[in-house]
Amino acid sequence: MFKNKTNNQEYKSGKSRTMERNVIAKNSTFVGEITSDGDFRIDGILEGTLKTKGKVIIGVDGFIKGTIEATNAEIEGKFSGQLSIANILTIKATANISGDIVVGKLSIEPGATFNASCAMKGALKELNKTNETKQASEKTA
Structure with missing residues (x-):
């Protein structure tokens, strides 16, 4: 009855104006797998897998047990499991982290x-390039 044609057209075409932030609120528990393009803030409990092209923020009261794949992350709460961050992982003073981590850049308060x-992607690439260069020079010598 009160539909806005431009918003409806954007929805159908898959284009949106802003990136959404998804929230798992305090005193909430989610068990399962989440896949999204948007950002996430976890103030409750997540047990499972979270895959996003956005940023993940674990609040002071938040806890994730499982796997995270994201572009960036900021952790103030607890995390246990496998964490794969393409760019920057920021770990605040209140954080408690355990598990296996692969990051582009790491900041720990x-x-x-x-x-x-912990493995850093940039460092691994540089190390592989150095080893390849050494092997190539050894073969020619």
């Missing part, structure tokens, strides 16, 4: 608990 194995 003093006071954070960080009990994880």
Whole structure:
């Protein structure tokens, strides 16, 4: 009855004006797999997998047990599992992290608990290039 044609057309074409932020609120528990292009803020509990092209924020009261794949992340709460961040992972002083982590860049504030194995993508690429160069020069020598 009161439909806006431009908004309806944007919805049908798959184009939106702004990126949405999804929230799992405090005192909420979600179990399962989430896939999205938008940002996420977790103030409750998530057990499972979260895949997004956006940013993931785990609030002070938030807890994720499982797997996260995202472009950027900021953690103030608890995380346990496998974390794969393409760009920057920021770990705040209140954070408690355990598991396996692969990041592009890492920032950890003093006071954070960080009990994880960590690999940096940029460092791995540079190390592989260095090894390939050494092997090539050894073959020609």
